[in-house]
Amino acid sequence: ISNTLAYDLNKYFVVFGGHENARDISMEVYNKNTYFVVGGLRAINSKSHRVNLFLGYGNEDISFGSMPLLPSGATDIVYSEVTYRWLINKGITFKTSYRYFKSKIDYRDSSKFNVSLNMAVTKNVSIVLNYEDEYLEAIEVVDAFTHDKTFVTQLKFSY
Helix, strand or coil, X not given: CEEEEEEECCCCXXXXXXXXXXEEHXXXXXXXXXXXXXXXXXXXXXXXXXXXXXXXXXXXXXXXXXXXXXXCEEEEEEEEEEEEEEEEXXXXXXXXXXXXXXXXXXXXXXXXXXXXXXXXXCCCEEEEEXXXXXXXXXXXXXXXXXXXEEEEEEEEECC
């Protein structure tokens, strides 16, 4: 579950805050809550193409399932993200992003690479095809796989 509230300061600068709650059984993440506040620059802001650079600060609290060796608990994080959006036509948008969370606790860094294709059905409803590769450094501690790669089809409601 992800909630984000963004505000455009002007054509080139944006601020947003958010909360994410996640559970990933395959990566032994029993519960993860992340809160963050981010400032961003739209380095390229044309009608068809947009490149955003974000930097922020947050807090992450994570509990690992059956692996007590992993560093559970709360920590401060530095959030950085680069996104590229291409408005192919009025109804189809391609987007790719790379997010990196740097933690103050060893073995808690994580990153997320995302590629998506958004196809509008109506003004407020769209279908999203999404590929995501999430990396969690803590999993290396217990010699398990470190990447969770998922393909998802979503129904998106905007308002």
